[in-house]
Amino acid sequence: MSSFASSFWSSDYAGGLGVLFGKLQQGVQENQQVITIARMRADAEDLYGQKLSEILPSTDRITGGFSRDDGASTRKAYEGMRTEMGEASKNHRKIASNIRELVVNPFGRWCDAHEMRIQNSQDDLQARIKLHDRQAEVVRKYRSQYYNKCRLVEDLEEEDKLAFQDPKTEAPKSPKQTQDLAKIPTIKEPEPEEEEEPLDIGEKTYMPEQVKAILTHMLDMIPLKETKVPILGTYQNTSSGADITNYITKHMGADNVGYAEKVGQDLVDQGFLRLVGNVGNAFANSSRMMYQWKPKVFKLTGVPEKKSGPQRAATMGLDGADSPVGAVGEMLAGWNPLNNPYPNETPSERLRREARESDERYKGAVRKLDSLRCNLEEAMIDHLKFMERCELDRLKAIKAVILDFSGAISNVIPSLQSTVDNMMLFQETVQPLGDLRYLLENYRTGPFVPKVVTYENYYNNVDSQTFGVDLEARARADRKRVPLIVTTILTYLDNHYPDLDGDEARRAIWLVDVPLGATHHLRQVINDGKSISTEVLESYEIPIVASALKLYLLELPDSLVSSHVYEIVKTVYSSSATDTSEEARVAVIQNTLGQLRLANIATLDAITTHFTRLIELTSADEAYIASLATNLAPCVLRPRQETTLTMNEKYNYRLLRDLFGHKEAIFGELKRASSAAGRQANEIRGARSRRSSTDERGRQVAEQERFAAIAANKNQNPARASSPQPNRNSIRRERSPNRMSGDATTRFPVSPSASSPPSVTSSNERNERRSTVSRHSLEVPGSVEGSPVEVARQNGSAVPVPTEEIPELGKRDSFTRGSRVTSRKPTNLARQSLYGSHRDSIGSLKDVTAAEQQYTRPQGVELTDKPMDD
Secondary structure, eight states: OOOGGGTSOOTTSHHHHHHHHHHHHHHHHHHHHHHHHHHHHHHHHHHHHHHHHTHHHHHHHSOSGGGGOSSOHHHHHHHHHHHHHHHHHHHHHHHHHHHIIIIIHHHHHHHHHHHHHHHHHHHHHHHHHHHHHHHHHHHHHHHHHHHHHHHHHHHHHHHHHHHTOOTTTSOOOOHHHHHHHHHSOOOOOOOOOOOOOOEEETTEEEOHHHHHHHHHHHHHHSOOEEEEETTTEEEEEEEEHHHHHHHHHHHSOOOSHHHHHHHHHHHHHTTSEEEESSSSOOOOSOSSOEEEEOHHHHHHHOOOOOOOOOOOOOOTTOOOTTSHHHHHHHHHHTOOTTOOSOTTOOHHHHHHHHHHHHHHHHHHHHHHHHHHHHHHHHHHHHHHHHHHHHHHHHHHHHHHHHHHHHHHHHTTHHHHHHHHHHHHHHHHHOOHHHHHHHHHHHHOOOOOOOOOOOOOOTTOOOTTOOTTSOHHHHHHHHTSSSOHHHHHHHHHHHHHGGGSSSHHHHHHTTTOOOOHHHHHHHHHHHTTSSOOOHHHHHTSOHHHHHHHHHHHHHTSSSOSBOGGGHHHHHHHTSGGGTTSOHHHHHHHHHHHHTTSOHHHHHHHHHHHHHHHHHHHHTTOOHHHHHHHHHHHHHHHBOOSSOOHHHHHOOHHHHHHHHHHHSHHHHHHHHHHHHHHHHHHHHHHHHHHHHHOOOOHHHHHHHHHHHHHHHHHHHHHSOOOOOOOOOOTTOOOOOOOTTGGGTOHHHHSOOSOOOOOOOTTSOHHHHHHHHHHOOOOTTOOTTOBTTBOEEEEEETTEEEEEEOTTOOOOOOOOSSSTTOOOOOSSOTTOOOSOSSSSOOSOOOOHHHHHHHHHHOSSOOOOOOOSOOOOO
16 A cells, blocks of 8 residues: 555655645645534534524513413423423533533533644644755765866866977877777766856947957957066066956947946946956946956957966065065065965966865765755655645544544433423324314403494485495385395395205305405495495396305494393293293294384294205204204394303304294284284374374473383393293294295295194194295295284284374474474384383293293283373
């Protein structure tokens, strides 16, 4: 298997190490990413736990809410969730603590140490590589110097051989010697070719060929001299600064002396000239300053150079060893002002010496470079092995960190799983329907009973509105016993039942949840106090028409069965009257309904007749009858004031079930009582017309006597016991012979039927009467051509009075002075009730039972209040 020590080498050492340390630094960054994940997860878990712990106080700050519902299953689930949130907060904080203790802190310290190890190795190897590279550069430099010195020595030796050898006297060599010399192998190292670079002289740049030509011309034009310098000797090939300046001015285009001196200085700097006899190396336009042309110029130009050793100045006339001049000469001979260790060295000797020195320097640099290389390679191998171990440890550390990280979370998983299991259990305990029923049963404020703000005409005129108007006032304005809106809608439904597909669809129109907006749209159209045309109803769906009738009954100021008798109905159906027979309960209901106004009784009869016929012809089951009664119960009877007790009471539902089941028995007796009261009405009208008086005081006395009689009657008749529960199977259905045939004329007859017989008649008689007598289902027996009926009182009984020529109170109209208009209270209009007063009691059910034993059939409703003498 390959290793770091055998895989990351390159010719310059730095290339392979650069790749390796790049990957190692990448590993350092990977460590930081891993620890960042762990740290941020710990912070997130800690923050999550803090946020979870804030749930409890936040919910506690909300007043009300679940604290008000002790028995709801939702509250129990809420309390459980609230507790689990606290436990979840602890669990998540524990996860954060585990991650910090097992992962973040130890792995963070290890990552810092690992990064420091990598950086130290990289710095050490980079320092060694830099030292090696510098030494290699020194070796290359010393090698170049050594080679140059060796070439100079060779050139000097060749020149010496050629300079002191006569070509003519040279003995010719034999061909054998020449051949032998030619066969001698020689090893010549190729000389490095130095590229000649252009030179800047003055303000111009010259190529090497141009420089050679200029220098050659200068040597030809400028006079060369010998310059004697005291003590130092004589210098060959010298020229004065003035001569050089003159040449530059004439031949090199110098405009002034300053530029010429600059060119001369460049020649000195380039190594072509040197100053002799003075300190420094500055060029000046002076005839006293002498400059020597260096051998480089002669070599470049090919002009022969005059060579002679420097000659010391001889002492003239002082030849004695003991002379002071000789002593001074010896002293001066030993004087070396230039600190030259080799003062008497010839140029050839100097070149050979410099070649030997450069050779030694070159050898020493090579040995040092080789030592540095060996040390570098040893260090690289050690560091590469160390880095391999570090990288392997890093990978193992990451694996351990992942394991510890997962362990820190998995340790709390059972608690989290328990929390989830508990929450799943809590959601199983939530019963939405039960809690919704709990909400409705404990917090409902009342059913939908719209409160209509009607237009109150000053003259009691209700011709401009239908909904929200008193039932009796609406019937009086329509000149009918039953308001036209009721009869029109019921007749329309009777005519369109055959158009529906099946009995299920016919029964369902009263149970459909019609959008209130659609019902209000129809209400807006027909709420004008006028008769309703069939074309208007045809543009709406049948369930909307039925919903409009229910809305009309709900918007009445008082329910169809007045709220004044609600307590009586409650008494009838209370649990204390369960032992009362059904016949006694029906008799009490007759007596109770007899207290209603005639318009209410007629409307209730029309509606009950419609629904009993619908139930019978469609063979409705018990479930449908119960749903229909529940749906229509608020339209028939409502308490005067809705309370938490009345909202849970089902007395209106039970009353409607009795009306469906005993419709003939209840309304038959009421119709007979109405007929008897009709006969007495004329007598009362005659008597009252004879006894009518305009004396206001007499009317007030009569009214006071009437109130006193009613109060006395209430004290004599305490509240009666309630009747037993109605029989669910009390509705009798008779199958029509054509019921299943689908014939519209037989299944849903629209023609009215006659008044129903008494409840004591036999079934044969009822069938015979049903087949022979025809009466409109929406009319009430005793009506006089559909006109409203007024009730007068005589001998404690209420009798209907024909409404033609009803006396009216006079009232001045502000627009027509002195005109007679309809008064809001007719002077001779008694209460529209078949029976005398709104008596609070109906007698005990036991009294009724005793009365049944004396009479063979119900005797109607007995009235006890006295008529008014006004």
